[in-house]
Amino acid sequence: MAEILIIDDEKAIRKTLTEILSFEGYKLDEASDGEEGLKKFREKTYDLVLCDIKMPKIDGLEFLQKAGEINPDIPIVMISGHGNIETAVEAVKKGAYDFISKPPDLNRLLITLRNAMERNSLVTETKTLKRKVSRVQEMIGGSAPIQKIKDTIDKVAPTDARILITGENGVGKELVARWVHEKSNRVTGPLVEVNCAAIPTELIESELFGHEKGSFTSAIKQRIGKFEQANGGTLFLDEIGDMSLSAQAKVLRALQEGKITRVGADKDISVDVRVIAATNKDLLQEVDAKNFRLDLYHRLSVILIHVPSLNERRDDIPVLVDQFLEDICADYGISKKSMDEDAIKLLQDYDWTGNIRELRNVVERLVILSAKTVSSEDVRSYVMPR
DSSP: OOEEEEEOSOHHHHHHHHHHHHHTTOEEEEESSHHHHHHHHHHSOOSEEEEESSOSSSOHHHHHHHHHHHOTTSOEEEEETTOOHHHHHHHHHTTOSEEEESSOOHHHHHHHHHHHHHHHHHHHHHHHHHHHHSSOOOOOOOSHHHHHHHHHHHHHTTSOOOEEEEOOTTSOHHHHHHHHHHTSTTTTSOEEEEEGGGSOHHHHHHHHHOBOTTSSTTOOSOBOOHHHHTTTSEEEEETGGGSOHHHHHHHHHHHHHSEEEOBTOOOEEEOOOEEEEEESSOHHHHHHTTSSOHHHHHHHTTEEEEOOOGGGOGGGHHHHHHHHHHHHHHHHTSOOOEEOHHHHHHHHHSOOTTHHHHHHHHHHHHHHHSOSEEOHHHHHHHTSOO
C-alpha cells in the first residue's frame, strides 16, 4: 500500500484529501505546517508528498528544497489556492513533480498521483539496473591490507603477469580479479569467469576448452570453451583448487603454449588470454596431497595476492557498512538509513566467519527489520546468536 504525506495548514483540506485518498487505497499521514512535514519526511520514507505552498513556519517552496536534499527521488506534488503561472514554474524548477490548484480536480489529482508513483518506481528500477551493469564495484576500505592490495593491482594490472588470489570464502577475491582486468591493457576485451567448483569433473574440460559435435553422448552441437571466449581478454578461474588433475594438465599446456584443443578435436587453436586464478585452499598443501600440480601452481603464481579476512580488517567495517546501507536502501527505493556508533562497535567486535558477504547480508537484514536508525539493540536482536 502506497504511503502519502499531506502537508497543509487548512484542516478541512487535509480531512478532505485523507478521506478521498483513503477510499482509493492509499495510506495517509498528515502535517499541519512545513516544519512538522519536514520532521515526518526525515523520519519516514513516503511514496509521495502532497504539499501546500502558503504555510506558516516553513512554506511549501522551502519544504520542497529541503526535502530534495534529504531524498530527491520522492515525488512532491504542490497544491495551492493562490496559484499562478509564476508560482507553478518556480515549484517545478525546484523539483516539484507537478502543481495542482485548489480546490483540486479529483480525476486530475488521482491521475497525477498514479503517474508520479509509476515514475518513482521506474527511477528506482533504473538506478538498481545501472548499479548491476556497472563495470566494477569499488574496493571499499582504507586499512593497510587493503591499501597494499590496491597498490599491488596498480603495479601488476598493466602487465600480462598471471595472478593467484588467495583468501577465505566471501573476502572479495572476485572483486580483486575484476579490478585487475579493469586497470589492465585488456579492459576492452572480455572478462570471462569460471567457477571450477560449480562444474562437474566430467564437464570441466568441455567448459574450458569447448568440444566438437558428437565428441560425446550429449555433444549435439559444437561448443566454444571459456578460453576461446576470453581471447584478447582475461579468464578468471575461481576456486581452481577444485579442478581435476586431467583438466589441470590441459590448463598447464594452454599457459605454456598459448594453445588449446577442443574435446573431440585434433586441431590446435591459439588463444591470447591472461589467466587470473583464485582459491580458498592452501595449494601447496594440495600439492603435497597429490591433488594439485606443482608445475601449474608455479605457472599461476607469478604474482600472489592474499585478500585478508574481515576479522583482519575490522577498521574497514564502518565504511563498508555505510556503503552497504546506501546500496541496499537504494535497491529497496527507501531513504538511506543510518547506524549508531554502539551498533557499529558491536559489528566490529563480531566474529565474521562469512567475511564481506556475511556483513552485507547482515546489513540487508538490519535495513529490513530496523527503524530509520539501526541501534545496538537491533544488532543484538537480529545479528547476535542467542
